[in-house]
Amino acid sequence: MLTREENELLCRVEGDAPMGQMMRRYWLPACLAEEIAAPDCDPVRVRLLGENLVAFRDSEGRAGLMAEQCPHRKASLFYGRNEEGGLRCLYHGWKFAVDGQCVDMSSEPPESGLCAKVKHKAYPTREAGGVVWAYMGPAAETPEFERPIFAPSENTRVAIFKIVSQCNWAQGLEGGIDSAHSSSLHSTDMPAARVPGSTATGTAWARPTTDKSPRLEAEETNYGFRYAAIRRPIQNSATHDYLRVTTFVAPFHIMIPPNNVYNVYQMSVPIDDDANVIYLCAWSDTTAGVDVEAWRKFTGTQFGVDLDKTYRKLNNRENDFGQDRKAMRLGDFTGIRGFPNQDIAMQESMGAVADRTSERLGASDLAIVQFRRTMLQAVRDFQAGKKPPGVGIRAADYKSYGSWERVVPKSTDWRAFKP
Numbered sequence: 001m002l003t004r005e006e007n008e009l010l011c012r013v014e015g016d017a018p019m020g021q022m023m024r025r026y027w028l029p030a031c032l033a034e035e036i037a038a039p040d041c042d043p044v045r046v047r048l049l050g051e052n053l054v055a056f057r058d059s060e061g062r063a064g065l066m067a068e069q070c071p072h073r074k075a076s077l078f079y080g081r082n083e084e085g086g087l088r089c090l091y092h093g094w095k096f097a098v099d100g101q102c103v104d105m106s107s108e109p110p111e112s113g114l115c116a117k118v119k120h121k122a123y124p125t126r127e128a129g130g131v132v133w134a135y136m137g138p139a140a141e142t143p144e145f146e147r148p149i150f151a152p153s154e155n156t157r158v159a160i161f162k163i164v165s166q167c168n169w170a171q172g173l174e175g176g177i178d179s180a181h182s183s184s185l186h187s188t189d190m191p192a193a194r195v196p197g198s199t200a201t202g203t204a205w206a207r208p209t210t211d212k213s214p215r216l217e218a219e220e221t222n223y224g225f226r227y228a229a230i231r232r233p234i235q236n237s238a239t240h241d242y243l244r245v246t247t248f249v250a251p252f253h254i255m256i257p258p259n260n261v262y263n264v265y266q267m268s269v270p271i272d273d274d275a276n277v278i279y280l281c282a283w284s285d286t287t288a289g290v291d292v293e294a295w296r297k298f299t300g301t302q303f304g305v306d307l308d309k310t311y312r313k314l315n316n317r318e319n320d321f322g323q324d325r326k327a328m329r330l331g332d333f334t335g336i337r338g339f340p341n342q343d344i345a346m347q348e349s350m351g352a353v354a355d356r357t358s359e360r361l362g363a364s365d366l367a368i369v370q371f372r373r374t375m376l377q378a379v380r381d382f383q384a385g386k387k388p389p390g391v392g393i394r395a396a397d398y399k400s401y402g403s404w405e406r407v408v409p410k411s412t413d414w415r416a417f418k419p
């Protein structure tokens with residue numbers, strides 16, 4: 001449970017809201033690289049931390065991210081022409097390079113010198129892991145760009161999708177660190193089985209436990225926190241535990257325990273106060289990674305099939321998320337297809353910004369409580385002039401802890417264990 005003030009501090013990201021200002025100190029996912037696949041491609045709309053932006057790729061292949069409204073008289077650059085090294089506004093033809101510099105101004109006499117003086121708001125970008133990243137904070141505090149944990153090298157095979165979810169980022173995030181819900185909400189897709197660990201079958205993730213009430217333990221770190229969800233395994237339950245260790249990296253990254261084939265990684269990126277983009281990556285350092293289309297099919301997130309062209313779900317609140325009551329009577333736990341869709345159905349059903357002032361939390365919500373404590377402390381420290389957690393820490397430091405899952409002897413100290 002939070003006070004109303006704490007809930008606002010945690011959730012609000014628009015304008016001067018401290019959480020949004022703090023998030024601007026990190027490199028943030030702006031869009032998928034495939035959305036602006038080729039030089040001079042069609043521009044796309046991006047909304048991030050309540051700002052309307054437009055992303056494009058210039059003739060040399062550089063990704064640009066700039067304010068959507070043209071600085072001249074505020075027409076949308078989304079409709080612009082992406083040509084010969086910049087994005088040209090349709091209205092009077094002003095043209096901007098990826099760094100925001102106006103490079104052509106046919107509507108003004110050349111001697112006016114206005115063109116050279118106009119610099120549109122544009123954010124620096126980087127590309128890695130199939131994502132275009134942007135830095136929206138003060139230039140003087142730009143942190144060094146680190147490859148994301150889910151793509152440690154150029155050769156890492158990453159299968160990634162994104163979904164726009166119509167609720168606040170913290171709801172998306174809390175879904176990702178809520179180990180207990182998987183035993184109910186995802187029980188059809190994550191069945192209990194006599195398997196050595198979490199096992200990807202292509203249509204489900206089997207798990208070696210029937211235990212629906214995990215005991216949780218958390219540990220704070222300098223970049224966020226980690227926690228263990230401890231369950232009774234199907235086999236050897238007298239001597240062993242089934243542990244799932246999840247790592248939270250501020251401000252919105254989650255290293256979800258892997259299965260026998262690939263690692264899983266979630267980001268819940270604020271569009272504004274009332275919506276977030278969920279990116280979910282399956283990745284592997286080996287060639288046995290996950291095929292992008294197979295991943296999207298498995299998760300029910302295929303572009304044009306499950307999602308519309310703005311990455312909104314076709315199964316949404318308007319049609320009760322496509323819930324199939326008949327399937328439920330035949331044994332499907334939710335009647336909702338695909339585990340991200342099950343997650344989003346629950347998260348959106350809580351309201352755009354969940355009312356955390358009247359919740360009834362239990363022991364299995366320990367990681368949720370830790371997340372709120374960590375981020376509220378971080379944002380208060382940030383207001384007092386401190387550096388946000390994780391900024392300046394190398395990705396290798398998170399990786400040395402990572403996330404893991406395993407049936408281990410009860411005597412195992414998960415905090416020290418290195419799988």
Ligand code: FES
Nearest residue numbers: 070072073089092
């Ligand atoms: S409004 Fe864009 S050039 Fe005039």
Ligand SMILES: [Fe+2]
Nearest residue numbers: 175186339343
């Ligand atoms: Fe989930």
